[in-house]
Amino acid sequence: MxxxxxxxxxxxxxxxxxxxxxxxxxxxxxxxxxxxxxxxxxxxxxxxxxxxxxxxxxxxxxxxxxxxxxxxxxxxxxxxxxxxxxxxxxxxxxxxxxxxxxxxxxxxxxxxxxxxxxxxxxxxxxxxxxxxxxxxxxxxxxxxxxxxxxxxxxxxxxxxxxxxxxxxxxxxxxxxxxxxxxxxxxxxxxxxxxxxxxxxxxxxxxxSGPSVAVELTKRGMYRGLTSDYASQLDFETYAQNMCFQTEDFKESIVAFREKRKPRFQGK
CATH class of the missing domain: 3.90.226.10 (2-enoyl-CoA Hydratase; Chain A, domain 1)
Known part of the structure; x- marks a missing residue:
């Protein structure tokens, strides 16, 4: 394209x-x-x-x-x-x-x-x-x-x-x-x-990874260059709560229980 x-x-x-x-x-x-x-x-x-x-x-x-x-x-x-x-x-x-x-x-x-x-x-x-x-x-x-x-x-x-x-x-x-x-x-x-x-x-x-977590990880790392420890903990709390809501997180739990690699969809 x-x-x-x-x-x-x-x-x-x-x-x-x-x-x-x-x-x-x-x-x-x-x-x-x-x-x-x-x-x-x-x-x-x-x-x-x-x-x-x-x-x-x-x-x-x-x-x-x-x-x-x-x-x-x-x-x-x-x-x-x-x-x-x-x-x-x-x-x-x-x-x-x-x-x-x-x-x-x-x-x-x-x-x-x-x-x-x-x-x-x-x-x-x-x-x-x-x-x-x-x-x-x-x-x-x-x-x-x-x-x-x-x-x-x-x-x-x-x-x-x-x-x-x-x-x-x-x-x-x-x-x-x-x-x-x-x-x-x-x-x-x-x-x-x-x-x-x-x-x-x-x-x-x-x-092939969990796209939401990947993007939030990048965002967090760059924020950390100009932020402070306490602020990063606040960001991590916000971002982790977002990740908990994703289909990829749910898939990772199922995959762990089934002893297989997760099949992430980026959602």
């Missing part, structure tokens, strides 16, 4: 509860255009609203995951004399990332190659990052006299710690996949040829 009027620079499909979004500008190492950023936001909203979808994978076509923003296209848009739209005037610079960041369903970045600039931000917006052993990472904005954007000033320190985030961001140095794994930038590294197999295997495992 595809979304109506989605740019050809993005390929969106879903099957058996797993949605896949592929950045599709291989000749530019998937450098993002404005229409791609807008499309990523649309896809995140579709995944959010479609009950058949349980998890989203983001990857790139060709040799790169994403080489950042397409500088020529983005600069050309800024130089236009015509008046800018209301959205361009008042929305934050990374407005298109908000639907992906707030998505309560799990997201997996399958990082197949170069992942720099806003491409790094897109990877950081995902909950789990599986990298090919050919992947390379960099916060390259500083080499253009710019600061990290698309939320990277928040996401990168949260992921690797303030000291390592600063080292990456103020030097613009590239790191390979294994160094990225050591510093916590990626969840794990796999051989390049099995990257999508690994991502899909994990996605299918998540999709």
């Amino acid at each position: 595809s979304l109506p009027n989605l740019t050809k620079e993005l390929i969106y499909t879903y099957e058996n509860g797993v949605a896949t979004l592929a950045l599709n500008r291989p000749e530019k190492l998937n450098a993002c255009t404005t229409s791609m950023y807008d499309g990523i936001a649309r896809v995140a909203e579709e995944v959010r609203d479609n009950d058949e979808i349980k998890v989203l994978i983001i990857t790139g076509v060709g040799k790169g995951f994403c080489s950042g923003s397409d500088a020529e296209e983005r600069l050309a848009a800024r130089k236009k004399v015509q008046s800018r739209s209301r959205k361009e005037l008042i929305h934050p610079l990374g407005y298109s990332a908000i639907p992906l960041y707030t998505l309560s369903k799990p997201t997996i970045a399958a990082i197949n190659g170069i992942c720099v600039g806003s491409g790094l931000s897109i990877a950081l917006l995902c909950d789990i990052r599986i990298a090919s052993d050919r992947a390379r990472f960099g916060a390259l904005w500083i080499k253009r006299g710019l600061i990290p954007d698309l939320g990277a000033t928040y996401l990168l320190p949260q992921t690797v710690g303030l000291d390592r985030a600063l080292e990456l961001a103020i030097t613009g140095d590239l790191v390979d996949a294994h160094r990225a794994e050591e510093m916590g930038l990626v969840t794990r590294v796999v051989p390049h040829d099995v990257l999508m197999d690994a991502a899909n295997e994990l996605a299918r495992k998540i999709a």
Whole structure:
């Protein structure tokens, strides 16, 4: 299935509860255009609203995951004399990332190659990052006299710690996949040829689980980053009471008594 009027620079499909979004500008190492950023936001909203979808994978076509923003296209848009739209005037610079960041369903970045600039931000917006052993990472904005954007000033320190985030961001140095794994930038590294197999295997495992509990678990973990212990206990009470009402919880009790694996339906 595809979304109506989605740019050809993005390929969106879903099957058996797993949605896949592929950045599709291989000749530019998937450098993002404005229409791609807008499309990523649309896809995140579709995944959010479609009950058949349980998890989203983001990857790139060709040799790169994403080489950042397409500088020529983005600069050309800024130089236009015509008046800018209301959205361009008042929305934050990374407005298109908000639907992906707030998505309560799990997201997996399958990082197949170069992942720099806003491409790094897109990877950081995902909950789990599986990298090919050919992947390379960099916060390259500083080499253009710019600061990290698309939320990277928040996401990168949260992921690797303030000291390592600063080292990456103020030097613009590239790191390979294994160094990225050591510093916590990626969840794990796999051989390049099995990257999508690994991502899909994990996605299918998540999709077969109890969807309500999965989403509430993600929501709780992210709340915990900025919350306190007592508030988290309140959230857990609220969320657990919701889980007790689901068909999946009831199925798990029956399956336990019958000594079999539960067959979750996501309800």
